[in-house]
Amino acid sequence: NFPDKGFRYIPVEKRGASLNPPYKGKPVYGIDLRDYSVNYFLDRREIILDWLIYSYNNYPEKDKFFNNFFNLLAGTSVLRQQIENGLTPSEIRATWQPALEQFKLLRKKYLLYPDFE
Incomplete structure (x- = not known):
């Protein structure tokens, strides 16, 4: 959980990932990476x-x-x-x-x- 940088989400259980994630049900803050396309990561290859x-x-x-x-x-x-x-x-x-x-x-x-x- 980071200081509030404008991106907020609430972790929920997700079958196949985590049924009891840290901070489950509580708001946490982080860095919003949704604006980056998949190609950005694939092109970097690192x-x-x-x-x-x-x-x-x-x-x-x-x-x-x-x-x-x-x-x-x-x-x-x-x-x-x-x-x-x-x-x-x-x-x-x-x-x-x-x-x-x-x-x-x-x-x-x-x-x-x-x-x-």
Whole structure:
């Protein structure tokens, strides 16, 4: 739940998602992303770290922002630690580059078609 930024909604139970969501039945506030088309996200082909960092920085209960499920989705706790330590999106992405370069070299021997890069 964020400070009131003009977007308000009330979480309800949703089969297949959560039968008992946090703040169920209570008004909560957040960032309205409805004006962004699906293509905006598909064209970016990356996580929008700016929004994640903005959300963390503006969340009033920092100790409750991240949980183990976030670490599971991210693969490790490194991304969480980077955000907590105040790294910028560019700095975070730069830490990914060595592993990405290694992966690209490894995958070359398995490509059936020319690489897209």
